[in-house]
Amino acid sequence: MTAVAPIVQLAGLRLDRGGRTVLEGIDLVVPRGSITAVLGPSGSGKSTLLAALTGELAPAAGTVEVLGAPLPRSQRALLERRKGIGVLLQGNGLLTDLTAxxxxxxxxxxxxRLPPPVIRRLVGMKLHAVGLRTAADLYPRELSGGMARRVALARALALDPPLMLYDEPLTGLDPIAAGVIMSLIARLNASLGLTSLIVSHHVRETLPVADRALVIANGRIVFSGTPDALQASPDPLLRQFLRGEPDGPIAFDAAARTEAA
Structure with missing residues (x-):
């Protein structure tokens, strides 16, 4: 039986932005069907990693394979590959003059090229999947923060992508809405057979739904393993991050951080 290729595979990856190296020596394998939490302090390069997975940022060194093959270099082929990648943006990205x-x-x-009746039916199914079937005719300004995030999630799922990337999905949400979003991510991953990468600095909310956890700090992956192993680690850097301590191996220097992640 032929082995199934990982849905994401990175080897020796180096990512540069603005003339500086943001991440270096990144090796990562993401199995199909998993939920991987990509954690780390703000500015550590988490969102830069997502940009490499979508082809928005070309690697300075190393390789990026997504959906079982290297990312193509031609723009047309890259756009075709991106149809298999759903992205939930921090700011939702909803167009304000369009309904949900x-x-x-x-x-x-x-x-x-689906006919309008089929598209309407598919839209209804996506809204139902995120629990917002009755919100179809509402505009973004009429939605709460949690509702808008779920509409954005439904849009990210519109083309049934096998891979979902979540960029800080809990930003700006109250604790109840955050709980709803994380529960929804876990349920959709299981019911739709997705693979999910969740970039977040919300450790407490993200780890319970994750199968695997990565911690990025100081330009590299400093931990890769299970959430339980992360929480049990005696590593001072990991303890500082998990406990939110201001002093430790992770330096807090806002002026030096030019890449929000």
């Missing part, structure tokens, strides 16, 4: 249903329909109208 119209926002979710955008990818379907742009990338398929």
């Amino acid at each position: 249903a119209e926002n979710i329909a955008l990818p379907l109208r742009a990338h398929t």
Whole structure:
């Protein structure tokens, strides 16, 4: 039987931005069907890593394989590959002059030739999947923060991508809305057979739904393993991050951080 390739595989990856190296020596294998939490302090390069996975940022060194093959170099082929990658942005990215249903329909109208009745049915199914079927005709300004995040999630799922990337999905949400989003991510990952990478600095909310955890700090991966192993680690750097301590191996120097992650 032929082995199934990992959905994401990085080897010797170095990522540069603004003339400086943000991440270096990154080796990562993400199994299909898993939920991987990518944790780390702000500015550590977590969002830069996501940019490499979507092809937005080309590696300075090393290789990036997504969906079983290296990311293509041509723009047309890269856009085709991106159809298999759903991305939930920090700011939702909803168009304010379109309803929730119209926002979710955008990818379907742009990338398929499906007739309008089929698109309407698919949009209804996506809204139902995130528990917002009755919000189809509401505009973004009429949605709460948690509702807007779920509409953005439904839009990210519109083309049924096998890989989902979540960039700080809990930003700006109250504790209840954050709990709803994390529960929804876990349920959708299981029911739809997805693979998910969750970039976050919300450790307490993210680790319970994750199968695997990475911690990025000081330009490298400083931990890779299970959430239980992370929480049990005696490593001073990891203890500082998990406990939110201001002093330790992770320096707090806001002026030196030019990449928000």
